[in-house]
Amino acid sequence: MISKAKRVSDYKQLTKQLPSVRYVDPEFVYLTLMNNRCTDYTLEVEEGDSVKVGEILGEKCGSFFETPVYSTVSGTVEGVVKKLDQNGLEVDCLKIRNNFKDETHESITDRPDAFIKAMSKEDIVDIVKEKALVGLGGAAFPSYIKLNTDEAIHTVVINAVECEPYLSSDYRLIMDQPEQIFKGLIYIMQTVSAPKGVIAVKKTKKALIEVLERECERYKDYDIKIAKVKDYYPQGWENATFKEAVGIKVPVGELPMKYGLLGFNVSTCASIYEAIKHNMPITKRYLTINGDAVNFPQDIRVRVGTSIRELIKLCDGYKEDINKLEVIIGGPMMGVALPSDDAIVTETTTSVLILKSTEYKEEPCVRCGSCVYSCPVDITPVSIMNAVKRNDKKSVELLEANKCIECGLCAYVCTSKIHVTDYVRKGKNLIG
Ligand code: SF4
Numbered sequence: 147m148i149s150k151a152k153r154v155s156d157y158k159q160l161t162k163q164l165p166s167v168r169y170v171d172p173e174f175v176y177l178t179l180m181n182n183r184c185t186d187y188t189l190e191v192e193e194g195d196s197v198k199v200g201e202i203l204g205e206k207c208g209s210f211f212e213t214p215v216y217s218t219v220s221g222t223v224e225g226v227v228k229k230l231d232q233n234g235l236e237v238d239c240l241k242i243r244n245n246f247k248d249e250t251h252e253s254i255t256d257r258p259d260a261f262i263k264a265m266s267k268e269d270i271v272d273i274v275k276e277k278a279l280v281g282l283g284g285a286a287f288p289s290y291i292k293l294n295t296d297e298a299i300h301t302v303v304i305n306a307v308e309c310e311p312y313l314s315s316d317y318r319l320i321m322d323q324p325e326q327i328f329k330g331l332i333y334i335m336q337t338v339s340a341p342k343g344v345i346a347v348k349k350t351k352k353a354l355i356e357v358l359e360r361e362c363e364r365y366k367d368y369d370i371k372i373a374k375v376k377d378y379y380p381q382g383w384e385n386a387t388f389k390e391a392v393g394i395k396v397p398v399g400e401l402p403m404k405y406g407l408l409g410f411n412v413s414t415c416a417s418i419y420e421a422i423k424h425n426m427p428i429t430k431r432y433l434t435i436n437g438d439a440v441n442f443p444q445d446i447r448v449r450v451g452t453s454i455r456e457l458i459k460l461c462d463g464y465k466e467d468i469n470k471l472e473v474i475i476g477g478p479m480m481g482v483a484l485p486s487d488d489a490i491v492t493e494t495t496t497s498v499l500i501l502k503s504t505e506y507k508e509e510p511c512v513r514c515g516s517c518v519y520s521c522p523v524d525i526t527p528v529s530i531m532n533a534v535k536r537n538d539k540k541s542v543e544l545l546e547a548n549k550c551i552e553c554g555l556c557a558y559v560c561t562s563k564i565h566v567t568d569y570v571r572k573g574k575n576l577i578g
């Protein structure tokens with residue numbers, strides 16, 4: 147078996163010190179028409195149609211969600227093709243040939259600051275819904291649902307912790323665009339009438355803290371603080387961030403809104419700024435290309451829909467034959483291994499890791515308890531694994547497998563190199 151959780155040396159150092167590269171003019175983009183919430187779609191365009199940046203091309207449809215699909219380049223519709231998405235699933239994508247003119251759709255217009263200040267909660271929630279904004283840290287939860295909370299929110303927490311090894315795309319976003327982060331946070335505070343804002347960042351990230359504190363000086367009229375949190379995994383897990391950044395412990399399984407807290411990933415915060423200020427959906431994002439098997443790891447600002455193969459070429463390609471490597475979307479702890487590199491960047495693609503394959507032979511469980519001690523949500527991974535092996539649904543339920551946040555720590559620490567997380571994930575599926 148191959149364990150992707152075993153290669154966690156601090157490759158962030160390779161990318162975060164470098165200026166981010168812009169690669170915003172691919173010849174084609176491939177826009178996903180389906181995802182795990184929406185398994186069907188409708189199209190408003192056909193082959194040969196001309197489209198512009200920010201234009202609605204169709205709609206992803208599911209039982210509870212309908213999400214517009216926006217063009218991320220201007221150009222011509224070429225048709226529907228299959229590509230791998232961020233979950234490694236082959237999905238239908240709309241292929242657009244870029245005309246390199248970057249023409250924006252008529253709907254993309256700036257809102258004056260005074261106009262934004264007068265906007266109601268409903269106005270902002272409607273825009274965020276219409277622009278199909280989702281959590282960009284990987285969860286892809288619709289942002290408008292969070293913003294539409296009826297609970298009294300006292301603090302909005304922006305999560306800039308980025309605790310997974312190898313990833314530095316949020317780091318580069320903050321270094322390049324701190325103003326967008328603060329303005330996005332202020333828009334969120336306005337929406338939910340929150341008096342306080344907190345940006346949580348690892349205390350070891352000195353350069354980042356300097357940039358954020360300098361920016362904080364510009365927004366003295368607002369109660370915004372930078373919270374410097376510990377540097378460990380999984381500090382970026384929302385509950386851990388809340389506890390460390392604002393001192394409030396949100397029990398696993400409960401909504402933070404009940405405790406007066408609302409959390410957003412830092413990239414999501416920037417996307418809210420773009421939607422409210424410029425009426426722009428998510429057309430570009432930062433992502434990290436990293437790992438021990440890519441020649442030139444770096445952070446890149448790309449169009450959503452860009453081919454990952456093309457980005458690997460931009461990083462001077464693979465060090466070895468691709469068939470001997472692992473391609474992972476996301477971090478090494480929580481990411482998904484892809485069956486091939488014929489994948490595309492979606493709104494939630496934080497990183498692509500190219501790792502040398504290492505075979506790990508699983509040994510029998512030695513009942514060392516390491517997985518139990520390391521679990522951040524205090525469940526017993528080894529017991530869940532054993533219940534899953536027995537197909538014992540009742541026990542899996544009693545052992546609260548549903549609380550698992552899939553952080554990957556139980557597999558990482560396992561003395562016997564067992565993929566414990568995979569078993570717990572199976573347990574979650576077993577109990578629905
Ligand atoms: S992946 Fe393992 S360690 Fe992490 S929350 Fe789930 S059971 Fe606990």
Ligand code: SF4
Nearest residue numbers: 511512514515517560
């Ligand atoms: S860490 Fe591995 S070997 Fe130790 S108890 Fe858990 S599953 Fe068994």
